[in-house]
Amino acid sequence: MNDEEKEEKRSTVQAVDVCIDVLLDVAKNPDCRLADIARNIGETKPRILRMLRTMERRGLVRKSSSGTYRLGNTAIVLGTAASTQxxxxxxxxxxxxxxxxxxxxxxxxxxxxxxxxxxxxxxxxxxxxxxxxxxxxxxxxxxxxxxxxxxxxxxxxxxxxxxxxxxxxxxxxxxxxxxxxxxxxxxxxxxxxxxxxxxxxxxxxxxxxxxxxxxxxxxxxxxxxxxxxxxxxxxxxxxxxxxxxxxxxxxxxxx
Amino acid sequence: MNDEEKEEKRSTVQAVDVCIDVLLDVAKNPDCRLADIARNIGETKPRILRMLRTMERRGLVRKSSSGTYRLGNTAIVLGTAASTQxxxxxxxxxxxxxxxxxxxxxxxxxxxxxxxxxxxxxxxxxxxxxxxxxxxxxxxxxxxxxxxxxxxxxxxxxxxxxxxxxxxxxxxxxxxxxxxxxxxxxxxxxxxxxxxxxxxxxxxxxxxxxxxxxxxxxxxxxxxxxxxxxxxxxxxxxxxxxxxxxxxxxxxxxx
DNA sequence: GGAAGCGTTACGTTTAGCGTAACATGCCGG
DNA sequence: CCGGCATGTTACGCTAAACGTAACGCTTCC
Structure with a gap:
């Protein structure tokens, strides 16, 4: 990482950053699988799994019975709030x-x-x-x-x-x-x-x-x-x- | 933390969890300040600041010139995608x-x-x-x-x-x-x-x-x-x- | 004019959570 | 029918990411 990137990322939270990557990827590719997401954003499967689990528990994403992910109810709520804000x-x-x-x-x-x-x-x-x-x-x-x-x-x-x-x-x-x-x-x-x-x-x-x-x-x-x-x-x-x-x-x- | 809670939280990412708390709090209270958010969800200011910075960089939240936070464009995009998903x-x-x-x-x-x-x-x-x-x-x-x-x-x-x-x-x-x-x-x-x-x-x-x-x-x-x-x-x-x-x-x- | 709030920075410590490796399972093709 | 390759998942020891403390300026309001 060069100095510029270091400066860019100073005092941020990596996990949050990756989690946003995951959300945007799920938004772009509905019904995507864990392995796809991990590949798309260049992270390991366990890491993404942990994040998806966390987000699922909060309703940000939903896991279908076939193991694919979509955005969930909490995302709708957030988005609606956002458009009024x-x-x-x-x-x-x-x-x-x-x-x-x-x-x-x-x-x-x-x-x-x-x-x-x-x-x-x-x-x-x-x-x-x-x-x-x-x-x-x-x-x-x-x-x-x-x-x-x-x-x-x-x-x-x-x-x-x-x-x-x-x-x-x-x-x-x-x-x-x-x-x-x-x-x-x-x-x-x-x-x-x-x-x-x-x-x-x-x-x-x-x-x-x-x-x-x-x-x-x-x-x-x-x-x-x-x-x-x-x-x-x-x-x-x-x-x-x-x-x-x-x-x-x-x-x-x-x- | 008791065993039940431990079990609940197994293999999740705390940072993501807190970040969702922050998002929901900003959704509920538009134009809230850093200190309010930190108080509401019971975390320290530096931690929340780091998260808000990360999310702001990605357009999930917006910081006004007066230092208050609202949800941002990325939240609208996510929400719209969610309602179609x-x-x-x-x-x-x-x-x-x-x-x-x-x-x-x-x-x-x-x-x-x-x-x-x-x-x-x-x-x-x-x-x-x-x-x-x-x-x-x-x-x-x-x-x-x-x-x-x-x-x-x-x-x-x-x-x-x-x-x-x-x-x-x-x-x-x-x-x-x-x-x-x-x-x-x-x-x-x-x-x-x-x-x-x-x-x-x-x-x-x-x-x-x-x-x-x-x-x-x-x-x-x-x-x-x-x-x-x-x-x-x-x-x-x-x-x-x-x-x-x-x-x-x-x-x-x-x- | 100080007290109390704010946001922000710096830094040393620690624990959260990372990645490796191994595992179970399902699917397909030979 | 069985090996190969994909998937999701678990366990665990190590490390550095990021946490909290403390201190910093600034504004605001008695």
Missing amino acids: VDLVRIANPILEELGQKVNETTQLRIIDNGESLCIAKFEPTRDLRVHSMIGRRRPLHAGSYKILLAYLPPQVQAQMIPDKLERFTPRTITTRARLEAELKRVREAGHCVSRGEVSDQLVSVSVPVLAFDGSVIAAVNIAAPAFRTQDNDIPRYIALLKDASRKISEGLGW | VDLVRIANPILEELGQKVNETTQLRIIDNGESLCIAKFEPTRDLRVHSMIGRRRPLHAGSYKILLAYLPPQVQAQMIPDKLERFTPRTITTRARLEAELKRVREAGHCVSRGEVSDQLVSVSVPVLAFDGSVIAAVNIAAPAFRTQDNDIPRYIALLKDASRKISEGLGW
């Missing part, structure tokens, strides 16, 4: 719903987390064909309209957020740093970002930033819709509605 | 919503957890005056219509679930073991339970059991409504709708 999510939820009802499409709230974009709230309309969304899903920052999260960062922070290799998802994905930076400049000036098929061919997504009191960007609201039913003249309307929603969220947060 | 909750949610829309009142799903009833799913209608409900809220088993959870237990299990002292909430609360057992017998024969003001004066609540494949009771669905707008002739309708919902949940679970 995280201001951003609590405020945004009804606003996302109102917006989504209005345009009858999927809406999302995304933040930067660990160099990726993370969905922390969403609304899906009740129509047969809609964009599927999932809280907790992570996406790279360079593709799709939530690249807007990068656009307002201080230059050097932005630079280190952009990985050297930009993965390509579709022919329209931006994969060179130069083009991405040019696009980010344009996005910053426009105040919104429209992505047509950068992540998935058939999808259009439009994002605007959610501003903190000091003008910094703390999240992005977006509308995601199938390309075939999104006409060019829908876009300005979407942008206006998104800006309205974004403003309401900022106000709700007390700014 | 716990079959009972995943299946029950849309059914609870449909039921709640039909009667325009609050509906809940409750299970037995640790000698109490625990709300693990709910629906609230969008009307001004409604019964408030909260996932994670615990209630004693002897009061209110969810006492039905006790009614189908094997006699000796039931006996040890009923505490010696039955807390009184209202004049109508059952507080003697004999009366409670008589009531449970009646409930078991009727297949439903109606509570009028046992927990709170102004509330009526009706519960029916959710059955597993073997006929054992795994949960209770209930409708909770203000007493003034619940006429006697509403009750049979509620019971019928509840039984219907309960059957759908059982079927959804594959039974």
Whole structure:
């Protein structure tokens, strides 16, 4: 371990850290087995077994009769409590719903987390064909309209957020740093970002930033819709509605 | 520590156990301070500080600028994943919503957890005056219509679930073991339970059991409504709708 | 202006809990 | 039918992770 890592981990509890790894792994892979978890996170089976037992006793995970693990009731309770405690999510939820009802499409709230974009709230309309969304899903920052999260960062922070290799998802994905930076400049000036098929061919997504009191960007609201039913003249309307929603969220947060 | 406790705690990880205590305490008391948490769960401040730091680094909790703690984004992600992984909750949610829309009142799903009833799913209608409900809220088993959870237990299990002292909430609360057992017998024969003001004066609540494949009771669905707008002739309708919902949940679970 | 709270740091001691190794069990293929 | 390989599980001795004590500044409130 180098000095940097030593500094990072000073005065933390390893067992808790590993236990969080286990929880996240179970969250990602429902019905996983002890051996899988141990392999995934690179620990020994006895260690993970002890942790799973502890968490099972507290209802954080559940062990099925076939020996596979899932998250448990306590995790639901924690999560529900969390969504009422995280201001951003609590405020945004009804606003996302109102917006989504209005345009009858999927809406999302995304933040930067660990160099990726993370969905922390969403609304899906009740129509047969809609964009599927999932809280907790992570996406790279360079593709799709939530690249807007990068656009307002201080230059050097932005630079280190952009990985050297930009993965390509579709022919329209931006994969060179130069083009991405040019696009980010344009996005910053426009105040919104429209992505047509950068992540998935058939999808259009439009994002605007959610501003903190000091003008910094703390999240992005977006509308995601199938390309075939999104006409060019829908876009300005979407942008206006998104800006309205974004403003309401900022106000709700007390700014 | 006596032998029993030793046996209980064999091959678990103490640090994880304490960390769950911390999480649950933060869930219960948003914006709590380090010293409060340490006091609440009877641990030293440095220990809790180390844990909070570890969890904060992973986004499980958030520390505000004023030094208070709340649950964080990772907790939301975990909770959302959990509600899709716990079959009972995943299946029950849309059914609870449909039921709640039909009667325009609050509906809940409750299970037995640790000698109490625990709300693990709910629906609230969008009307001004409604019964408030909260996932994670615990209630004693002897009061209110969810006492039905006790009614189908094997006699000796039931006996040890009923505490010696039955807390009184209202004049109508059952507080003697004999009366409670008589009531449970009646409930078991009727297949439903109606509570009028046992927990709170102004509330009526009706519960029916959710059955597993073997006929054992795994949960209770209930409708909770203000007493003034619940006429006697509403009750049979509620019971019928509840039984219907309960059957759908059982079927959804594959039974 | 001190007393009492807070969060935080440092450090030496100890015990929690780690990993190794061995075991029981189930499943598959030869 | 039996060995091979997977699984989950247990036992145990060793070690270092992390615990608690004590002391540190800081703020807040009498």
